[in-house]
Amino acid sequence: MCELFAMSSRTPTGISFSLEEFASHGAQLRHNRDGWGIAFARDREAVLVKEPKPATDSAWIRFIASQSIETTAALAHVRFATRGEHTMENTHPFRRTLGPRVHLFAHNGTLPGIEKLIDWQEMFYQPVGETDSELVFCLLLSRLSPLYAGQETPSLKSRFDVFSSLCSDMKTIGPSNFLYYDGEVLFAHADKRIYEESGALSAPKPPGLHIKQNCNSASLEDIACPGLKVRLADRETVLLASVPLQEQGWEPLPEGTVLAIKGGEVLMRV
Secondary structure (H helix, E strand, C coil): CCCEEEEEEEEEEEEEEEEHHHHHHCCCCCCCCCCCCEEEEEEEEEEEEEECCCCCCCHHHHHHHHHCCEEEEEEEEECCCCCCCCCCCCCCCCCEEHHHHHHHHHHCCCCCCCCHHHHHHHHHCCCCCCCHHHHHHHHHHHHHHHHCCCCCCCCHHHHHHHHHHHHHHHHHHCEEEEEEECCCCCCEEEECEEEEEEECCCEEEEECEEEECCCCCCCCCCEEEECCEEEEECCCCCEEEECCCCCCCCCCCCCCCEEEEEEEEEEECC
């Protein structure tokens, strides 16, 4: 199964990331070795690095792990492929441009038969690869596109409503844990995921995502665990992950939770 991670912070925050170690938080039986990717966003742009292969022997992974890259928003994904070949175009996160900003998307789950539910005439964006995840991203951007006509940035509520509606539609098909960054706001949808239990894989069940909020922490101690170190520069920081990265401070998100996060603050939650 795939592993997701995201961060939103009010001020640029240093992240050191070892994706190979990070993947082990949620998988001992299946080590998610089908590809990896991480995006570091600042303002309207983002640096995206990804490879369609195991992280073990990657020079990129070693470089990223040795750095403390400052960013106000980050998305990471370690892939266990269920659909699509091990190619660059099928590796998350996915990146597109809409309006004056770069948009990023990553997904954990499987959506069988999603093509049958799509009105291809409304698909302004087309997928490059074969994954259901990229197809969902293109559907989301196609639905958002009319909001950007004649204006730089639509209202948060209008964007949130489109994202929430898409999450409701996809949830009826299969597990739909989504991370979406629109160059300003980090959106998330928590659904269900597969877990390893007693040496076997479970059926999909909640929680699909966990959240850690540091807004009210008494100190600015670094968050450190195998595979990840976040150098907190500000209490206004929110972390999201498929499974808790530490023993304390992580809240499981109920199935169907939709979030909008900006600058390390949860602005909307339903």
